[in-house]
Amino acid sequence: xxxxxxxxxxxxxxxxxxxxxxxxxxxxxxxxxxxxxxxxxxxxxxxxxxxxxxxxxxxxxxxxxxxxxxxxxxxxxxxxxxxxxxxxxxxxxxxxxxxxxxxxxxxxxxxxxxxxxxxxxxxxxxxxxxxxxxxxxxxxxxxxxxxxxxxxxxxxxxxxxxxxxxxxxxxxxxxxxxxxxxxxxxxxxxxxxxxxxxxxxxxxxxxxxxxxxxxxxxxxxxxxxxxxxxxxxxxxxxxxxxxxxxxxxxxxxxxxxxxxxxxxxxxxxxxxxxxxxxxxxxxxxxxxxxxxxxxxxxxxxxxxxxxxxxxxxxxxxxxxxxxxxxxxxxxxxxxxxxxxxxxxxxxxxxxxxxxxxxxxxxxxxxxxxxxxxxxxxxxxxxxxxxxxxxxxxxxxxxxxxxxxxxxxxxxxxxxxxxxxxxxxxxxxxxxxxxxxxxxxxxxxxxxxxxxxxxxxxxxxxxxxxxxxxxxxxxxxxxxxxxxxxxxxxxxxxxxxxx
Numbered sequence: 001x002x003x004x005x006x007x008x009x010x011x012x013x014x015x016x017x018x019x020x021x022x023x024x025x026x027x028x029x030x031x032x033x034x035x036x037x038x039x040x041x042x043x044x045x046x047x048x049x050x051x052x053x054x055x056x057x058x059x060x061x062x063x064x065x066x067x068x069x070x071x072x073x074x075x076x077x078x079x080x081x082x083x084x085x086x087x088x089x090x091x092x093x094x095x096x097x098x099x100x101x102x103x104x105x106x107x108x109x110x111x112x113x114x115x116x117x118x119x120x121x122x123x124x125x126x127x128x129x130x131x132x133x134x135x136x137x138x139x140x141x142x143x144x145x146x147x148x149x150x151x152x153x154x155x156x157x158x159x160x161x162x163x164x165x166x167x168x169x170x171x172x173x174x175x176x177x178x179x180x181x182x183x184x185x186x187x188x189x190x191x192x193x194x195x196x197x198x199x200x201x202x203x204x205x206x207x208x209x210x211x212x213x214x215x216x217x218x219x220x221x222x223x224x225x226x227x228x229x230x231x232x233x234x235x236x237x238x239x240x241x242x243x244x245x246x247x248x249x250x251x252x253x254x255x256x257x258x259x260x261x262x263x264x265x266x267x268x269x270x271x272x273x274x275x276x277x278x279x280x281x282x283x284x285x286x287x288x289x290x291x292x293x294x295x296x297x298x299x300x301x302x303x304x305x306x307x308x309x310x311x312x313x314x315x316x317x318x319x320x321x322x323x324x325x326x327x328x329x330x331x332x333x334x335x336x337x338x339x340x341x342x343x344x345x346x347x348x349x350x351x352x353x354x355x356x357x358x359x360x361x362x363x364x365x366x367x368x369x370x371x372x373x374x375x376x377x378x379x380x381x382x383x384x385x386x387x388x389x390x391x392x393x394x395x396x397x398x399x400x401x402x403x404x405x406x407x408x409x410x411x412x413x414x415x416x417x418x419x420x421x422x423x424x425x426x427x428x429x430x431x432x433x434x435x436x437x438x439x440x441x442x443x444x445x446x447x448x449x450x451x452x453x454x455x456x457x458x459x460x461x462x463x464x465x466x467x468x469x470x471x472x473x474x475x476x477x478x479x480x481x482x483x484x485x486x487x488x489x490x491x492x493x494x495x496x497x498x
Contacts, residue, residue: 003185007083008141010127011186024225025066026119026218029112037070039112040105042193043088043178044073066120076191081182084145090178091156094149107176111195117218121159121225123152123190123232130188133238143188145181151235152179152190155228160194162227163220165204168196248338255331256364259324263368266323275315280376282308291373293366312369335360 004010032039069075077087086095088104096104111118130136135144160175161167169175177194200206200216207213237245267276283291284304293305298313300306320328335357342356 006184008136008143008183008188009186010130010136010138010183010188012127012131012138014126014128023124024119024121024220026117027066027070028117028212028215028218029115030215031067032070032112032118035067035070037067039070039108039118039195041070041073042076042108043101043104066118069120076178076180076193081184082180083183087180088178089149089153089180091153094146096178104176104178107197108195111176111197114197114199115216116196116200117216118193118195119159119218119220121192121228123192125188125190127187133236133241135236136188143181143183147236148181148188148190149179151232152192154235155232156192156194158228158231159192159220159224163224164217166202168194168205170198170202174198245338245341248334248341251334252331252338252360255327255334256360259327259331259364260367262324262327263319263371266319267372269323271322272315272318275311275318276372276376279308279311279315279372282311283373283376284308289377291370291377293369293373297362298365298369308373309369312372313365315372316365316368331364332357332361 064072072078084095086097088096088101090096090100090104093100108118127136127138130143131138135147136142156177156179160169160177174197175194176197177192179190179192182189182191196216205217207215207217234242287304291305291308293309294303296303296305296309298309298316300309336355339355339357
């Protein structure tokens with residue numbers, strides 16, 4: 001990251017860099033004591049006329065080590081990096097005046113005297129992402145600072161309450177934090193500093209061994225930082241970008257639902273009889289009733305389930321290449337489109353990093369495989385001739401039942417776009433008291449009824465979850481539209497952003 005020597009002259013057109021980088025660091029009170037530093041050094045200068053001069057800050061790169069920031073008195077609100085007279089903000093106000101700064105300094109030094117760490121996280125935001133989400137106008141160099149600050153206020157809550165074994169503060173007044181927006185580098189940078197005020201005595205929040213035993217925990221887990229980055233991005237997305245994400249995710253969910261619902265009908269096909277027989281033979285009989293893919297991928301080559309998993313994966317490849325080809329290709333296409341969005345937001349993927357589409361396909365395949373294993377677990381004994389005849393007769397019954405109950409359902413078998421199988425057919429196509437199909441294969445009573453019931457419950461649960469997600473997304477989008485309207489209205493009244 002380079003200093004530009006100008007305000008809000010951000011680089012544009014960068015596609016290989018994450019939209020938000022979030023490095024985290026902390027300094028212990030002991031380290032500050034050894035150098036005679038105070039936490040309040042960061043905000044020693046409270047207003048624009050008293051801030052450090054440009055000459056003193058010309059050599060500062062924005063993301064320097066936190067322990068070095070204390071040597072640059074007034075580093076947070078230095079004149080060369082900010083545009084506002086009162087650029088410091090916190091949980092309650094977007095612009096701290098001199099009175100607010102005096103209390104902030106007192107709280108910061110109290111935190112150091114009580115032996116607590118001070119933490120810093122720096123949000124480095126790519127210029128073209130700001131433009132795309134209506135946060136930055138490169139021609140006027142205007143920035144929607146209020147919206148950026150509101151987003152950091154929300155993220156601060158996540159980091160302070162979820163970044164450690166327990167919430168950092170023991171009550172609402174036990175944490176001091178502040179933030180600032182810096183505009184003097186090729187990326188916009190937002191900083192967040194925070195510390196616990198009272199002395200830490202909770203064992204869950206203290207190091208229990210090693211060189212730093214008894215000192216407050218300093219490292220924030222990477223997964224919490226990643227969560228904060230996702231939250232930050234979502235807070236700042238424009239309503240158009242949110243809608244774009246929503247439509248793709250909705251499409252992926254609809255294709256997945258269609259595949260799950262129509263898979264039973266399409267597996268009851270003579271073409272797959274031999275493959276299913278091989279899968280059944282490969283399943284470890286000493287684990288019957290506990291057949292699951294587990295945490296491994298279907299293609300993994302180890303474990304008792306490995307051979308069955310690999311055969312099932314081949315069966316699904318066959319299914320997706322034939323009967324469910326349109327649905328599967330639609331699912332893959334939209335999932336890969338979402339990959340492109342993730343790369344656009346998060347930068348080029350690292351070696352070994354899995355794509356979102358890969359994870360979603362694994363989830364789909366595991367779900368279908370586990371459902372098939374539940375089906376096969378109901379069977380007491382099986383032969384190729386038995387399963388061939390069973391599947392043929394069961395498929396005929398499914399078709400006949402569907403034709404008799406709903407004339408439109410008859411189209412499902414021949415039209416891939418209309419394969420919305422009524423899973424009730426599994427419940428009604430067998431006599432609940434029967435022990436065999438066509439007198440050929442012994443199965444437990446009502447086994448197919450149980451499978452059908454389980455299948456429907458899973459589909460219903462997924463549909464309900466999707467509906468909750470869509471309702472939440474719609475609410476967020478409405479709030480974003482209202483916020484953008486209020487922001488535009490405010491700009492017209494004030495004439496600018498600042």
